[in-house]
Amino acid sequence: MNTPASNQNHRGVSLRVSGLRKSFGDLEVLRGLDFDVKAGETFVIMGPSGSGKSVLLKHLIGLEEPDAGEILIDGQPILSPEVMAQYRLAMVFQSGALLTSLTVAENVGLYLTEHRLKTPEEIARIVADKLEVVGLKGAEDKMPSELSGGMKKRVAIARALVIEPQLILYDEPTSELDPLSAVVIAEEIVHLQARIGVTSLVVSHDRELAFGVANRIAVINEGRILALGTPEQIQQSTDPLVKEFLHAGFRRHA
Amino acid sequence: MFQNIGEMLVLFWRTLLALPQAWRQRQKVFEQFFEIANASLLMVCILSFFIGAVIALQTGPVLVERGLASAVGGVVGVSICKELAPVMMSILIAGRIGSAMAAEIGSMRVYQEIDALRTMNINPIHYLVLPRIIAIIAALPLLVVFAILVGWLGGSFVSMLNHQIDIPSPSFFSTLRDVVMIKDVANGVFKSFIFAGIVGVVSCHQGLITLGGPRGIGRSVTKAVVNSIVLIVIFDYLLTRILMS
Numbered sequence: 001m002n003t004p005a006s007n008q009n010h011r012g013v014s015l016r017v018s019g020l021r022k023s024f025g026d027l028e029v030l031r032g033l034d035f036d037v038k039a040g041e042t043f044v045i046m047g048p049s050g051s052g053k054s055v056l057l058k059h060l061i062g063l064e065e066p067d068a069g070e071i072l073i074d075g076q077p078i079l080s081p082e083v084m085a086q087y088r089l090a091m092v093f094q095s096g097a098l099l100t101s102l103t104v105a106e107n108v109g110l111y112l113t114e115h116r117l118k119t120p121e122e123i124a125r126i127v128a129d130k131l132e133v134v135g136l137k138g139a140e141d142k143m144p145s146e147l148s149g150g151m152k153k154r155v156a157i158a159r160a161l162v163i164e165p166q167l168i169l170y171d172e173p174t175s176e177l178d179p180l181s182a183v184v185i186a187e188e189i190v191h192l193q194a195r196i197g198v199t200s201l202v203v204s205h206d207r208e209l210a211f212g213v214a215n216r217i218a219v220i221n222e223g224r225i226l227a228l229g230t231p232e233q234i235q236q237s238t239d240p241l242v243k244e245f246l247h248a249g250f251r252r253h254a
Numbered sequence: 255m256f257q258n259i260g261e262m263l264v265l266f267w268r269t270l271l272a273l274p275q276a277w278r279q280r281q282k283v284f285e286q287f288f289e290i291a292n293a294s295l296l297m298v299c300i301l302s303f304f305i306g307a308v309i310a311l312q313t314g315p316v317l318v319e320r321g322l323a324s325a326v327g328g329v330v331g332v333s334i335c336k337e338l339a340p341v342m343m344s345i346l347i348a349g350r351i352g353s354a355m356a357a358e359i360g361s362m363r364v365y366q367e368i369d370a371l372r373t374m375n376i377n378p379i380h381y382l383v384l385p386r387i388i389a390i391i392a393a394l395p396l397l398v399v400f401a402i403l404v405g406w407l408g409g410s411f412v413s414m415l416n417h418q419i420d421i422p423s424p425s426f427f428s429t430l431r432d433v434v435m436i437k438d439v440a441n442g443v444f445k446s447f448i449f450a451g452i453v454g455v456v457s458c459h460q461g462l463i464t465l466g467g468p469r470g471i472g473r474s475v476t477k478a479v480v481n482s483i484v485l486i487v488i489f490d491y492l493l494t495r496i497l498m499s
Contacts, residue, residue: 061373090373097370099362111374114381116278163374 012040012199013087013166015060019069022055022223029055031223032069037216039074042193042200044214046207048245052223053203054094057171060201061091073167087167090160094172096152098144098159104131105140108158130158134188150181157188168192170202174209182209189213207246211235219245258481262459268379269387269455275380276388282381286389290351294397297350298343302401305338306330306408314412314419326419327426328433330409335434335442339401341490344449347394348482352457355386356478359461360471368462378462387454394450395443402439406430441497448493449486456482 015037022030029052037043047053058064059071062084071078073087098107106113108130109123118126131137134154144152153173160168170189174182186209192198193213204210210217211231218228219242227237237243276283314326359382362368368378410426413419460478464470 058369063369063372085375091370093366093370095366097366099367099370100365101358110376114374114376159370159374 011166012197013074014039015167015199015201016072016075017056017060017069018072020056020059020066020071021068022052022059022064022066029223030059030066033220033223033225035218035225035228037199037201039199040193040197041215042189042202042213044202044204044210044217045220046205046210046217046245047220048205051221053205053220054171056220057091057169057201057203060167060169061089088163088165089167089169090163090165091169092153092156092160092171092173094175096144096149096156098152098155100144102144103140104136104142104144104147104155107144107155108162110159111163126162127158130161131155133161134158135184149176150178150184153177153181153185154188157185161192164196165198167199167201170200170204172204172206173202174204174206182206185209186212221245258459261463262455265379265383265459265462266451266455269383272377272380272384275384279380279385279388282385283388283392286385287393290347290389290393291397293354294347294350294393295400297346298397298401299404301342301346302334302339302405303408303411305342306334306405306410307412309333309338309405310409310412310419311416314416314421318419318421323419323421324425324429325433326413326421327410327429327431330413330426331406331430331434332438334405334409335402335439337442337490337494339398339405340442340445340449341486343398343401344394344446344453344486345483347390347397347450348453348457348479348486351390352453352478352482353475355390355454355457356460356464356475357471359383359458360464360474363462363464364467364471383454383458383462386458387451390454391447391450394453395446398443398446399439402442444497445490445493448489452485452489453482456485 018034020030020033021028033056045053045056055064059066060078062078065079073083076083078084099110102110105124105127109127112118112123112126127140128137131139134157136151136154136158139151139155144155147155173185173189177185189200189202190213193200202210202213214231216228216230217234219226219234221241226239227234227242234242235246309330310326313329317323317325317329362382371378371381410423413421413426414423457478460474460481464474
């Protein structure tokens with residue numbers, strides 16, 4: 001296992017995805033994706049369920065290997081373990097992915113504990129700070145099973161913050177949340193970008209979240225990018241699938 | 255099947271390479287060791303006592319009838335320490351601990367906890383596999399030593415109480431001492447080291463390759479236990495053959 005990158009380097013990183021392809025058996029999930037994410041930018045990838053968003057995220061964090069194409073982080077290939085060790089990446093999973101056998105504090109401090117980056121006292125202080133940032137002060141001793149869906153997501157964000165990431169990936173951060181919790185998470189994403197200049201990549205089909213936090217948005221469907229631009233440019237897209245996705249809504253017919 | 259065997263060998267090799275990390279993971283090793291020993295000790299005692307008892311009950315009357323009463327202690331002693339204690343205890347541990355390992359790691363895999371570890375640059379082999387395999391390799395031989403002693407007690411108890419056998423405890427243990435050598439006990443303990451490694455690697459491997467939801471976890475648990483038992487029996491033959499020569 002590589003030694004984690006120094007926590008002194010706080011700048012966000014740029015990301016370039018080119019010609020990314022991935023198939024599972026006969027199913028082609030990603031069909032040649034190309035996009036750039038600028039350092040310090042909040043980039044949102046939108047698309048309907050099954051469009052390949054989560055698979056894309058797994059490629060970006062090195063959990064999947066592409067069939068073709070490459071992903072560059074600050075110009076270097078992400079699949080190289082040495083490169084992965086140079087940068088601090090964090091991911092907030094859709095389910096939170098908290099370790100259920102550990103308390104909230106142990107989950108949040110896991111990165112520091114396992115890599116022995118701080119003393120136990122410092123870790124306890126940092127954990128308390130990060131939990132306060134996400135509005136969960138005093139939840140240190142709770143087990144993940146005692147938390148609501150929104151609280152789990154906020155603990156997962158606190159766990160990501162402890163890493164002081166240069167790139168943070170969010171997988172459906174507001175799914176399964178009530179509107180109030182969703183607003184808290186969205187505010188947290190914006191606040192983080194403003195405070196530490198982290199590059200954020202958010203995968204979501206939540207239109208309000210996307211247009212609220214994004215500097216730029218890519219809409220993907222069936223593994224291809226349909227539209228890419230600022231929120232205003234996406235709103236004005238003439239692509240019928242993009243328009244349909246952005247304006248889909250339930251209407252009761254009399 | 256060959257792919258699974260290959261993956262298990264790779265996992266075993268990676269665990270060996272991770273051994274220098276063992277001291278760092280000592281807290282988890284102790285937790286797992288306590289979990290294995292604590293969860294299994296009572297069951298090991300009950301099982302081995304009755305195995306010793308039933309071996310004495312099956313062989314005692316036959317041997318006594320043919321005027322071989324002096325062989326009862328030796329037969330019970332050797333069969334328990336060389337075969338029954340290591341094999342039966344390993345099967346018990348496969349069912350009790352191997353299944354729990356496969357379920358826990360499998361559930362962590364299904365619910366993306368292992369992915370979360372990887373994103374934090376924490377190697378799942380160091381964090382999950384290494385402590386479990388060290389703990390089971392340390393705990394099972396100890397449990398087997400315990401099982402051998404309790405099994406002998408069970409055999410002597412039945413030999414003393416059963417009117418068809420009727421051999422007092424001092425005579426039972428005296429004949430056992432004449433027949434059973436330290437080497438025989440060492441053979442049994444050595445086998446249990448290997449069986450512990452098999453249960454640990456098979457169970458952790460099944461956990462790590464779990465796919466799907468709760469049904470996938472169930473499948474992994476079943477495979478972990480069944481594959482462990484099959485390999486224990488196959489390796490038992492191979493090791494017995496090697497140790498005899």
